[in-house]
Amino acid sequence: MALYLITGIGGFIGSSIARALLSRGEAVRGLDNFSTGNKNNLAEIAARIEVHEADITDLDAMHRACKGVDFVLHQAAIPSVPKSVLDPLGSNEANVDGTVNVLVAARDAKVKRVVYAASSSAYGDTPTLPKHEGMKPDPISPYAVAKLASEHYMVSFFRCYGLETVCLRYFNIFGPRQDPSSPYSGVLAKFITQMLKGEQPTIFGDGEQSRDFTYIDNAVNANLLACKADASKAAGEVFNVATGRRVTLNETFKALQPLTSYSGQLKYGPARGGDVKHSLADVSKAEAGLGYRPSIDFEEGLRRTVEWYRKEIVADPVLT
Numbered sequence: 001m002a003l004y005l006i007t008g009i010g011g012f013i014g015s016s017i018a019r020a021l022l023s024r025g026e027a028v029r030g031l032d033n034f035s036t037g038n039k040n041n042l043a044e045i046a047a048r049i050e051v052h053e054a055d056i057t058d059l060d061a062m063h064r065a066c067k068g069v070d071f072v073l074h075q076a077a078i079p080s081v082p083k084s085v086l087d088p089l090g091s092n093e094a095n096v097d098g099t100v101n102v103l104v105a106a107r108d109a110k111v112k113r114v115v116y117a118a119s120s121s122a123y124g125d126t127p128t129l130p131k132h133e134g135m136k137p138d139p140i141s142p143y144a145v146a147k148l149a150s151e152h153y154m155v156s157f158f159r160c161y162g163l164e165t166v167c168l169r170y171f172n173i174f175g176p177r178q179d180p181s182s183p184y185s186g187v188l189a190k191f192i193t194q195m196l197k198g199e200q201p202t203i204f205g206d207g208e209q210s211r212d213f214t215y216i217d218n219a220v221n222a223n224l225l226a227c228k229a230d231a232s233k234a235a236g237e238v239f240n241v242a243t244g245r246r247v248t249l250n251e252t253f254k255a256l257q258p259l260t261s262y263s264g265q266l267k268y269g270p271a272r273g274g275d276v277k278h279s280l281a282d283v284s285k286a287e288a289g290l291g292y293r294p295s296i297d298f299e300e301g302l303r304r305t306v307e308w309y310r311k312e313i314v315a316d317p318v319l320t
């Protein structure tokens with residue numbers, strides 16, 4: 001049994017990784033300041049995990065959290081493009097300073113490996129599709145810059161201190177427990193809950209922008225593989241985590257109509273600042289280096305996610 005520290009354990013990705021690790025008999029410690037994370041996401045596993053309520057920018061707290069840890073899965077972040085456009089300093093503090101603290105504490109505690117939740121936003125709006133890891137990054141938003149800077153810190157800690165790091169560039173992860181309630185929430189969490197409640201969703205722009213929407217189980221699996229992959233293939237490396245297929249927002253709305261029984265229309269609003277037009281991943285490097293293969297496709301992921309939110313809304317109709 002190994003001990004895993006998950007930063008951002010209260011988030012939908014962090015809590016999903018925690019459940020997967022527990023089901024494999026591993027020991028889990030989590031750290032979260034619960035600013036965007038939610039204790040409800042941990043309700044059914046609370047008795048089986050140790051949680052440090054602290055901020056990743058608190059180095060002492062990070063040192064305490066890393067004690068005796070084998071693997072760190074660094075998921076904590078302020079995960080929003082538009083929020084970073086409004087508050088670049090806040091984004092930088094959480095998404096860059098926080099990461100350096102995690103790395104320093106992991107290095108000092110002699111952690112075996114740190115796996116980092118990097119972002120597809122690093123690629124920016126370059127016209128070449130699909131995006132592969134050899135391409136020159138071209139981040140647009142402060143969020144994207146912060147996530148890319150943290151990737152460089154990961155690689156730097158491998159090169160300078162020999163701390164094994166693996167960066168996973170997530171492409172629009174979605175699934176149960178993603179918070180739909182903030183204006184900065186991921187589009188699928190918003191659209192699904194709005195449509196289930198009969199509310200009209202808004203597409204920012206013409207709806208022809210596309211994303212490689214990736215179901216949560218694929219991201220969880222990538223994290224587990226990244227911990228165990230051969231260091232000669234994975235340490236100090238960056239990998240796309242996605243499905244290798246893109247869907248437009250207009251198509252997404254159409255796919256959700258029958259699943260949510262929504263018979264209304266949608267609205268179109270102004271395009272969002274900092275948005276990229278198209279996002280699609282080449283996942284062959286993750287396949288070769290980590291043994292990663294997306295196992296749940298977009299349609300199946302949508303079905304599972306809609307079913308989860310349907311039950312939540314029945315249980316708690318004020319969920320927004």
Ligand code: UD1
Nearest residue numbers: 079080081119120121170172186187202203204209272279
């Ligand atoms: C970006 C990153 C992703 C990162 C995420 C963190 C890219 C390609 N992806 O996702 O890696 O994990 O930030 O937040 O940069 N939209 C609407 N209506 C809404 C909400 C959103 O039309 O109510 C649109 C957005 O304008 C955007 C698309 O849906 O075009 C997806 O938005 P969102 O879910 O916020 O994710 P990204 O910004 O693509």
